[in-house]
Amino acid sequence: xxxxxxxxxxxxxxxxxxxxxxxxxxxxxxxxxxxxxxxxxxxxxxxxxxxxxxxxxxxxxxxxxxxxxxxxxxxxxxxxxxxxxxxxxxxxxxxxxxxxxxxx
Numbered sequence: 405x406x407x408x409x410x411x412x413x414x415x416x417x418x419x420x421x422x423x424x425x426x427x428x429x430x431x432x433x434x435x436x437x438x439x440x441x442x443x444x445x446x447x448x449x450x451x452x453x454x455x456x457x458x459x460x461x462x463x464x465x466x467x468x469x470x471x472x473x474x475x476x477x478x479x480x481x482x483x484x485x486x487x488x489x490x491x492x493x494x495x496x497x498x499x500x501x502x503x504x505x506x507x508x
Contacts, residue, residue, distance in 0.1 A: 417475045420467065432467060434458040435476055441465060 418435070432441045432454075441456035452470035457463075464477040 413478055413480070415475050415478065417473050420469070420472045420474050430454075430469070432456050432465070432474070434461060434463055435465070435474075436463045437461045 420432075430443065432443065433439065434441055434456075437458065437460050439458055439460035441458055444455040444457065445451050445453070446455055447453060452468060454467045454469060456465040456467055456474075458465075462479075465474050466477055467474040
């Protein structure tokens with residue numbers, strides 16, 4: 405039996421400044437260490453929803469290019485272990501770094 409009860413986990417959501425109508429590739433950078441993110445499209449039928457993973461620090465992000473927003477996904481094992489708020493959700497968040505043009 406699982407002793408965990410349902411809890412709410414705060415997830416920071418930040419705006420993205422994107423330029424539309426271009427064939428240029430999109431480059432997003434980690435909000436934690438500023439390394440380039442590896443971008444994945446989990447659902448080919450919704451290409452505006454992009455999962456970004458950081459090879460350097462292991463952070464994960466969910467970006468909605470159509471909405472112009474990015475969310476920092478917390479590492480739940482840290483949340484569950486501390487029974488508190490993830491460190492990423494309590495830090496002052498800067499605007500995401502975007503290089504190139506992302507078509508929305």
